Amino acid sequence: MSTYLIGIDVGGTTVKIGKFLHTGELLSSYEIKTDTSDYGKNILFDIYRSLLDRNEDLSQIIGYGFGVPGPVTNNIVTQCVNLGWENYDIRERFGTLVQNKNVFVNNDANVAALGELFGGAAKGKRDVVMMTLGTGLGGGVISNSIPVEGHNGAGGEIGHIIVDLHNGRQCNCGNKGCLETIASASGIVREFNDLRAELTMPSILDKRKYISAKAIMDAAKDGDQLAMNTIDNVAFYLGYACHIISVTTNPEVIVLGGGVSRAGAFLLNKVANEFREYKFIAVHDTKIILAELGNDAGMYGAALLVLNG
Ligand SMILES: [Zn+2]
Known part of the structure; x- marks a missing residue:
């Protein structure tokens, strides 16, 4: 057998x-x-x-x-x-x-x-959305245990939800202001550099030749104001995207995975707080949680x- x-x-x-x-x-x-x-x-x-x-x-x-x-x-x-x-x-x-x-x-x-x-943070649940915050920003939408493929296989392309309609940065997809240009690893670095140019604020990262998303996350945890502003912006847009997703497919959980999510509760709590600002009560029990299975x-x-x- x-x-x-x-x-x-x-x-x-x-x-x-x-x-x-x-x-x-x-x-x-x-x-x-x-x-x-x-x-x-x-x-x-x-x-x-x-x-x-x-x-x-x-x-x-x-x-x-x-x-x-x-x-x-x-x-x-x-x-x-x-x-x-x-x-x-x-x-x-x-x-x-x-x-x-x-x-x-x-x-x-x-x-x-x-x-x-099947075996991780959303085990046993039927309505799950996952955002993979890596080099890019991938999305997977599971509705009633079935992945949403869509007409051309492009269902769940959450990274290309346009969240910044006014000053959006260029995305690889051709549009401007996609979530991926802000909340992916490369997006976080771009956000930090843009804020640094705009605010002319000193940062503990100023002397570094190469700045990674992880370094920015760590600096924010250490209280660096410019890094904290950066991560607050990232969390704001992620929270907004979670709201759009929650009223689209009403998932039980939204799972944050990928390298950026290794920032753990620090990022998760900020995103969850932003998400709770939205008032549509029927989707308020949607939980935002961290992935468990990694690669x-x-x-x-x-x-x-x-x-x-
Ligand atoms: Zn895009």
């Missing part, structure tokens, strides 16, 4: 592969390098070969879930610029290799949200795709 789920998180540099029980318990995991040569045509075979190299009994596998860095509709990858995949049918290609039709694919941000629902969330969520079917 088939017993195990395989969750596969395909990133631009590494592929993370985890073996799970249907209860969400991670039994083992490993990584292989992502070979992006030749439009990524070796990636799926490399994953298949890694399973054979580890003597996995494929007849014991219920199915395989994939999280990929790009939009997906109906298990077809629309486009993954990092990997070279375009209109790429993972189910057909990988299913043929492993002789198993239970192959499911979704966008990595949705899959990270599903992961927190493993993708594997967990990919495995859950198999159970969701």
Whole structure:
């Protein structure tokens, strides 16, 4: 009888592969390098070969879930610029290799949200939104346990909600003032530098050649006024975005993940306070919480795709 789920998180540099029980318990995991040569045509075979190299009994596998860095509709990858995949049918290609039709694919941000629902901070909940505050700002929306893909696979692109309508900075998407230009790691640094130019205020970071989002967060925790102003602005816009999300899909929890969220309760409390300023009472029990699974969330969520079917 088939017993195990395989969750596969395909990133631009590494592929993370985890073996799970249907209860969400991670039994083992490993990584292989992502070979992006030749439009990524070796990636799926490399994953298949890694399973054979580890003597996995494929007849014991219920199915395989994939999280990929790009939009997906109906298990077809629309486009993954990092990997070279375009209109790429993972189910057909990988299913043929492993002789198993239970192959499911979704966008990595949705899959990270599903992961927190399967084995992390949002375990057991059905309506969950996750914001991954990293180099960029990814979003995953889970409604009634199902990821919202949308018409073109662009559902949950929370990072591109325009929050600054007046003085917005240029975003990679072409618009100005997207949440990503303020609350991602690079956005926080831009916010700090803009405030420094505007306020001509001294900061304990003035002597640093290179300033990271983490350094700004740490300086704010130490009471540096310019850094505190920066993080207050970031929290204001994140709180506003949480409000928009809460009245759109009414999640039980909004999970903050990614490197920036390692600032922990310091950032979380500020965002939660901003969110509570909005008065729409029916969504006031939405909780803002921190992610728990870190970089493993993708594997967990990919495995859950198999159970969701
Ligand atoms: Zn944008």
